[in-house]
Amino acid sequence: MKAGDGLVYYSPADNMGERARLRAFTAIGTLRDDRIYSVEMTAGFVPHRRDVAYVERAIAVPLEELKASLEFTQSPSWGFALRRGLVPLSARDFATIARAMGASARTS
Numbered sequence: 402m403k404a405g406d407g408l409v410y411y412s413p414a415d416n417m418g419e420r421a422r423l424r425a426f427t428a429i430g431t432l433r434d435d436r437i438y439s440v441e442m443t444a445g446f447v448p449h450r451r452d453v454a455y456v457e458r459a460i461a462v463p464l465e466e467l468k469a470s471l472e473f474t475q476s477p478s479w480g481f482a483l484r485r486g487l488v489p490l491s492a493r494d495f496a497t498i499a500r501a502m503g504a505s506a507r508t509s
Contacts, residue, residue: 402487404434407495408453409502411464411483425463429504430455456504470497 402408410428433452441447468474471494473482482488490498 402432402451404432406432407490407499408432409490409495409498412461413483423461424465425461426467426498426502427459427461428455429459429499429502456502459502459504462498462501467497467501 408430409426412423412425412427415423430453433454437449437451439447440450464474472491473479473488473494476482
């Protein structure tokens with residue numbers, strides 16, 4: 402990913418490790434720059450970070466509401482892909498999700 406690319410967060414649950422299902426797109430933004438840096442969150446846990454300009458008033462949207470209109474959900478293994486982390490979206494899918502969240506669909 403590079404500066405200017407759009408980023409959408411999919412949240413399977415409200416909190417990590419919980420069984421309660423959320424299954425929604427919960428945040429959307431644009432990568433500010435190309436800088437990658439590390440931040441120590443806890444002892445021994447030092448994840449890599451990117452600066453993202455988030456849309457402040459984005460509305461969480463359940464995946465189920467958009468599933469039929471998204472290209473990436475037409476693949477038989479789309480659910481498994483979401484579990485692995487970063488999933489490339491087509492410009493059309495990004496625009497569909499952004500529109501539903503009340504955000505601009507601008508991405509590179």
